[in-house]
Amino acid sequence: MKANVDRTRSRRLTLAAVGLLAACALSTPAALLADEPRRLPMIDDAVAASVSLPTVTPVVYQPFIGIACEPGDDPLAPRYEVGALFDKGLFIRGVDPERDPYAMYIGGRLQVRHTGFARSAETWTDSAGVTRTIRNRNNFDAERVRLNIQGTAVDPALSYYFILDGDSDGASTADFLTFFFEYEFDEACRLRFGRWKIASDREWLLSSRFLTLADRSMATEYFRGAFSEGVWLLGDFGDGWHYETSFTNGLSTSTRRPSDLDDNLCVAATVFWEPLGDFGATFVDYDCHAEPVVRLGASTAFDKSDDRSDAGFPGGDDNFVRLSDGTRLSDLGVLGPGVQLLGDRVLKSSLDFGWKYRGWFVSAEWFLRSIQDLTATGPSVVSQIDDHGYRCDAGLFLIPKRLDVIGRVSHVSGPFGDAYEYAGGFNWYWGSGKRDGKLADPINKFTFDVTALDGSPVSTTTADLFAGDRGVLFRTQVQIGF
Structure with missing residues (x-):
């Protein structure tokens, strides 16, 4: 049942x-x-x-990234592509730049450095009569931690560039080191506006990715300008001629508030000629030219700083200008007992030369600076200060695109004393960018150098130099970039 x-x-x-x-x-x-x-x-x-149903075959759609398609567009045709390029970084960009002119490249760079300094004197006395201690140093730090963002927008000829920068010297904080937009009318005329380097001095204008040793020379650090906001006009005239001009707030004003600026502008210009062909982005002969290449250049800059105490502006320079013994020109007592700078006129010029051939290279620069029309809170002991100096780097590749050795000498001379730098070192390039079928590039490298200093006239944390330094500086650095 x-x-x-x-x-x-x-x-x-x-x-x-x-x-x-x-x-x-x-x-x-x-x-x-x-x-x-x-x-x-x-x-x-x-x-x-x-289940007794017709066989179902899945469709594999091609992925695409981008803005909404226009009416009538093929939905299977990608409008944007994603990828990576060496020395540009990760990117998203339009497949057809004329139709979709938007592109963004995101790259980065890191310099990790060990610095050691053994002093040969314990103190130094500046021009204001202040005695200061020279310290031994032994430390690790991250010197340049940078995120680069660049690309095009709105129009294929309109590009943008931003650098977010951080380092141990800046209390591990990050800020925008530079930013600008640039419009290219043609090869001979590009208009740039934002914050960038003033257009003067060849080694200063060289990207810090391509420096011959761990950092720039003492002489360049002493005579150079810095970053400032303004307008640039640059381009290529053809036949190897290139130029760049800038109209900025000052020689170095990127860290100053608008309320701290006077109503003067800094004017700078540089020009260089490459008569034997493209010289390249670096001073060293990384590409081992089969035929010699040469670069000849010149730069100049003029800056004014006036007393604007009547308008509530602080007087004097921006603490960037120093004397040849390392004293800041704006320090109290430099121009006389109890006297402080209110205004000045700075005119500086430089000539530069570069040569490359079969792995050898020479890069040299001569500097001249004149500080005139000094105004102060009282009678000044000087009315004009003239300085000059030079730098020279030379070296060769012992192993092509892998190992080079480099020597350097630089000198600063002025009415307040002379300073010398003698340096030597090497770079080992391990490479991450593909060139000629091999992994090699001039950015990713290990650097070691030794520098003898006889009275540094400048303080700069990027080069690990401090005013008054006398002794031997050791720098070991690893640089990684993409």
Whole structure:
């Protein structure tokens, strides 16, 4: 009796299941039953195979990234692409720049450095009569931790560039080191506006990615300008001629508030000529030129600083200008007992020369600076200060694109004393960018140098130089960039 009941119940369940399947088949949209390349929703392959329905083949859509397609666009054709390029970083950009001129490249760079300094004197006395201690140093630090963002927007000729910078010297904080927009009218005329380097001095304008040793020379650090906000005009005239001009708030004003600025502007210009072909982005002959290449250049800059105490502005320079013994020109007592600078005129110029051939290179620069029309809170002991100096780097590759050795000498001379720098070191390039089928590039490298200092006239944390330094400086650095 029980068996009959079980069989009856089984027949009823079977009929109910068949009825349910028939109802599902009748209620299934025609689009799912058609021979279109679509997948049944929420049904896996095993279940679908057990059901008597047409075979369903999934469609593999090509992925694309971008803004909404225009009417009539092929939805399978990508408008934007994602990838990576050496020395540019990760990117997203339009496949057709004329149609979609938007692009963004995100790259980065890190310099980790160990610095050691053994002093040969314990103190030095500046021109204001203040005696200061010379300290031994032994420390690790992250010198340049940078995120670069660049690309194009609105128009293929309109580009932008931002650098977010941080380092151990800046209390591990990050800020925008530089930022600008640039519009290219043609090769001979590009207009740039934002914050960038003033257009003067060849080694200063060289990217810190490509420095010959761990950092720039003592002479360049003494005579150079810095970053400032303003407008730039630059371009290529053809036949190897290049130029750049800038109109900025000052020689170095990127860390100053607008309320601390007077109503004067700094004017700077540089020009260089490469008569034997493209000199390249670096001073060293990384590409081992089969034929010699030469670069000849000149730079100049003029800056004014006036007393604006009547308008509530602080007088004097921006503490960037120093004397040849390392004293800041704006320090109290430099121009006389109890006297402090209110205003000045700075005119500076430089000439530079570069040569490369078969792994050898020479890069040299001569500087001249004149500080005139000094105004102060009292009678000044000087009315004009003239300084000059030079730097020279030379070296060769012992192993092409892998190992080079470099020597350097630089000198600063002025009425307040002379200073000398003698340095030597090497770079080992391990490479991460692909060139000629090999992994090699001039950015990713290990650097070691030794520098003898006889009275540094400048303080700069990027080069690990401090005013008055006398002794031997050791720097070991690893640089990684992409």
